Amino acid sequence: MKIIDKYILKRYLVTFSVMLIMFIPIGITIDVSEKVNKMIEKKIPLTDILVYYGDFTVYFANLLFPIFLFLSIIWFTSKLANNTEIIAILSSGISFSRFLRPFIYGAVIVSIFALLMGFFLVPKASKGFNDFRYQNLKGNSQTRETSDIFRQIKKEGNIEENIYVSNYNYLSQTGFNFTYEKFQDNVLIEKVNAKRIHYNEETKTYALYEYNKRTIGQTNDQIMSIEKNEVAYNFEPDDLTPxxxxxxxxxxxxxxKFINKERARGNGNINTYLVVFYKKFSLPISAFILTIIAVAVSSMKRRGGMGINLAIGIVIAFVFIFFDKVFGTLAEKSSIPPFIAVWLPNFVFGILAAYLLRNAKR
Structure with missing residues (x-):
């Protein structure tokens, strides 16, 4: 690697890191100002708050990763252009494609980091972030509940088992108006009703209150009614959560594994899971596309200086985020295939990157 490559790569990574370090405290400050009253009112321990803002940092950085990356490249590349460093580099006989190489090295490093974060670190941070908000900061309990849940929990040969819960609270792991039905050759052979159901983490069983069980026979039915019964069912609390x-x-x-299990069950909400799954791969790839666009836009020395480049960069970055959110929502709520919806913004902006790069080379 030549000196020029090391110089540009260092600026790439340092500027991106500084951008994160600058904006994350701003995000934390805004979040604290909005939630400090509830934190004081509920007397939340300081250790819990610190853990929450650790999770918030990871969650926030991952959410706005494309904008941070794009603006950081625009910033330092515009400085190179304004200092006529790019003109000096290209005048020395280096082609624009060769000049772009250290930027691609930087995109590879950032993409690998984003990929590993999305695979392992972000899920844990997301759980802590959402748990804290729903448990301590949300006034309306409906935000942490699902309602009218139907699930097929088993289908083997001619046996089929289904459950229904009118609503389920994730934090308390409690549901209401529970129904279990067992079919054989599409004929109901067993039905259970309970007013309330609660999951026990230690025993991995469900406590059913006001338990009623009807076993349907050929000539007569057997009915059992008790105040409480502990039952082990073939489904997890995660099957009932938002x-x-x-x-x-x-x-x-x-x-x-969860997607494969839900697909086998015929879950109608499978597209929502697939959108999250595909985004774990599409987000790191966007680092390459945004890097090329940012370099192509900001490598020219403009009359308006860095301000013009930053303005263009902010518009493009927010349009990219807008496309990403809109198509993700469309995939969840319509018949658009999740793979196409998630990757379409990258495809569109990839074409834009190729066009801008071609003009920049000229």
Missing amino acids: VIYVAETMTIGELN
Whole structure:
């Protein structure tokens, strides 16, 4: 690696790191100003708050990663252009493609880091971040509940088992109006009703209150009614928790297994899980596309100086985020395939990057 490559790569990584260090405290300050009253009111321990803001830092950095990266490249490349360093580099016989090489090295490093964070670190931070908010800061309990949950928990041969819960609270792991139905050859053979269901972490069983069980026979039915019964069912509490919440808190391996299990069950919300899964791969790839666009936009010395380049960069970055969010939502709520919806922004901006790079070379 030549001196010029080391110089540009160092500026690339240092500027990106400084951008994160500058903006994350701003995000924390804004969040503290919004939530400090509730924290004081509920007397939340300082250690819990510090852990929350550790998770907040990872969550916030991952969420705005494309903007931070894009603006940092625009910033230091514009400085190179204004100091006529780029003109000197290109005048020495180095081609624009060769000049772009250290930027690609930087994109590779950032992409690998973003990929590993998305696979392992971000899910853990997302769980801590959401748990703290829903447990301590959200006034409306509906934000941490799911309602009208239907699940097929087993289908083997001619046996099929289904459950229904009118609503389920993730934090208390308690549900209401529970129904379990067992079918054989599409004929109901067993049905259980309970007013309330609670998951026991230690025994891995469910406590059913006001338990009623009907076993249907050929000539007569057997009915059992008791105040409470402990039952081990073939489903996990995660099967009943909010869709986005669960997907965001799983590592790549856990999410892949979960998607396969839900697909086998015929879950109608499978697209929501797939959007989160594909974004773990598409986000790091966007680092290359945004790097090329940023270099192409800011490598020219403009009359308006860095301000013009930053303005263009901010517009492009926010349009990219807008596309990413809109198509992700469309995949969840419509018939658009999740893979196409998640990767379409990268494809569109990839074409834009190729066009801008071609003009920049000229």
